[in-house]
Amino acid sequence: MRKKSILALSAFAAVSALLSSQFYTVATAQQDENWKPKWTEDGKLELPTGYREWVYLGSPLTPNALNGGEAGFPEYHNVYMHPAAYKIYKETNEFPEGTILLKELQLTKQAEEEDGSRTEVSGRGYFPAAFNGIDIAVKDSQRFAESQNWGYFNFGHHAPPYAASAAAAPVDSCAACHISNATRDMVFTEFYTILNTK
Numbered sequence: 001m002r003k004k005s006i007l008a009l010s011a012f013a014a015v016s017a018l019l020s021s022q023f024y025t026v027a028t029a030q031q032d033e034n035w036k037p038k039w040t041e042d043g044k045l046e047l048p049t050g051y052r053e054w055v056y057l058g059s060p061l062t063p064n065a066l067n068g069g070e071a072g073f074p075e076y077h078n079v080y081m082h083p084a085a086y087k088i089y090k091e092t093n094e095f096p097e098g099t100i101l102l103k104e105l106q107l108t109k110q111a112e113e114e115d116g117s118r119t120e121v122s123g124r125g126y127f128p129a130a131f132n133g134i135d136i137a138v139k140d141s142q143r144f145a146e147s148q149n150w151g152y153f154n155f156g157h158h159a160p161p162y163a164a165s166a167a168a169a170p171v172d173s174c175a176a177c178h179i180s181n182a183t184r185d186m187v188f189t190e191f192y193t194i195l196n197t198k
């Protein structure tokens with residue numbers, strides 16, 4: 001087990017070093033299949049590994065207390081993107097085929113006030129607590145031509161462990177709202193400041 005995790009760690013370090021090296025160009029990233037989504041034989045998306053070390057895009061927050069006690073997703077929505085896809089996006093200004101946007105939900109610490117906030121040494125506000133679910137969007141123009149090239153997946157809205165794989169959600173459950181409301185190519189890029197800065 002120890003040996004395995006050391007191996008996994010050094011593999012990760014090697015990949016990170018490669019990604020940040022000058023030799024890992026946009027062209028290399030475009031041809032590299034390693035960062036692309038993995039599919040099961042019956043066409044489900046496998047839950048990616050190592051995503052908490054991907055590029056962190058931001059965390060919209062919609063607490064219950066500000067949504068009549070019933071926010072759809074009362075947690076922080078921590079959004080991540082694989083560094084290779086990010087590199088291509090920054091160069092081309094397009095989400096490449098195979099882009100995975102992973103949103104991990106993270107609860108806020110127990111409320112002390114009616115608005116859901118509490119007080120910590122830094123002040124009154126909302127503070128991150130346990131992880132509580134994963135939603136994913138994948139860009140694949142072959143599989144998801146009907147929903148503007150993106151497929152949507154729910155790996156569970158609960159504490160880890162999450163589902164190992166997930167089938168694409170029906171268009172009405174997810175894609176429809178992204179089609180009508182998203183800022184850019186089905187993504188709410190307006191909330192991910194690093195995607196909009198040079």
Ligand code: HEC
Nearest residue numbers: 060077101103135136137152153154173174177186187188
């Ligand atoms: C009612 C509209 C709506 C529905 C339905 C919806 N989303 Fe979203 N989604 C949003 C909004 C708005 C954001 C960005 C702001 C936020 O997270 O609060 C977002 C963000 C995301 C993100 C982060 C990347 C991005 O596009 O900004 C993922 C991944 C995602 N949603 C997946 C899903 C999945 C999976 C489902 C279905 C289970 C789903 N969404 C259903 C509105 C919706």
